[in-house]
Amino acid sequence: MKEAQPAEAHYINFAELSKAQQATVNTWVNHAIHATEHALGQLKQSHIIIELYPKYFTLEPVPWASVIRGNQDGVELHFNRYASAATLIQDWTLYHELAHLYHPLFNYQDFWVSEGLATYLQNVIMFNAGLISRAEFTHRLWSGLQRGKLQTRSINHKLYAVTENMWSLKAQQRVYWTGAAFFIEAEIALNSQRSPRYTVSELLKQYQKCCRSQNMQAKAFMSELDKISQTAIFSNLYQKYKARTDFPTITKEQISQLHF
Template sequence: MKLLWLFLFSMYSLNAFAIDVVIHNLDSLTTNGQKTVSTWINQSLTKTQNTLGPLQQTTLPIYLKPQYFVFEPVPWASVKRNNPDGLELHIDRYASLKAFTKDWTLYHELSHLYLPLLPYSGFWLSEGFASYMQNVIMRDNGVISQAQFVQRLNAGFERARLQTKTKQQPLNELSNDMWKQRAQQRVYWTGAAFFVEADLALQKQGQNVASIIKQYQACCRTARSSAKTFIKELDKLSRSSVFTTLYAKYNTRTDFPLVTKTQLSKL
């Protein structure tokens, strides 16, 4: 086992579900830090794939940006769209494996890789999916409980309801100007509510969002897509009109939807 770890560290890569995870700048950490971060990334990818299925790329580059004197395990992260897609992770170089595991950020960013790059007006879909799915992954894999799952989603929805009072533009327009408007709460969590409603509707047909995205990743995902094309693909895979119907309802809405804790508890 010791020789195996040494080999993994020398290559700065790990394998999970046949993906070669290449961790750049890992050698800037201590030996213990390298083991902690490598284990965290590998385990998080496995958890994500347990819920959403294998990523359809052979290599996943991870670009580490270790930080000093930060107050959370992963203060910032982003997707690096390329060939192949990768992630940039700004991390607390001294965080423990437990702290990394309980942080939602990596599950969020990994979820993004299951969707194509959408135009800015459709970012409410991509950010909504990642915001919802980070909690589904954590719940499915025992990182959080069902009660915590409900509480976290409800808290996000409450923040979005509050911001909607001052950010009342149509959702697609606000999504297009999200950073300038500082409207992330409304955009992210309205998108998450879309996928909650989709899951509740799909449940009645014996399906769920994760299973549809698993199929989409395996058969149909492109590097880029329009929002409408993406939605139509999901309807085709689910043999339903769930996604198209909800998209027509959400894309230009100016309010925040009513999603209750009772509904969330059914997921």
């Protein structure tokens, strides 16, 4: 059987870079695609549009990025044109954006699902690629949950309402990390299953093969994950989370013991 080929990067604005910078970007992007597909399975699409916006003055390797949705989904990258490949590879941003390509575009009130999934998975991808240790994996998730918990004290409306007004409320910590907590809690529940036993990553691999679509309600996405896992974990958690006003309780020990 012919081995599946990784998704190929198709660049926009590549010519704006010097030959050396092109080589750096190629190394970075190809590493990220390989690491992501290793963790989450092969993407359904054969190529990924990578729209490049190199910056001269920025304190961060990748100050901003976003997903481009269309017939072929892609990623818009704003990055420090002088950053080394090693520095860019260690940055979490591209793994986060590539993780978004594994789920459909949801309605805005359900962006807590998409941002939570990508936030959780960026750490799974980086751990599997050997970029962070298990201790660092636990630390990053635990620290993020604490930021989300802190912001929930002052922004304690229903989650879907907060998500719809995330930018005006500046509620990114509440939205992203409640969503991440959702998938951590789902992972904990999956870990407790005897048979069949899946992880969130394994479910996404199967989802790419059977059910991936461009647009889907988050509720329907949960139903598909439930069908694959032969559980009701995701639908039940979705009903529990979407209108909650508190922050979920997840312990550091639970994160450290996750099988993903």
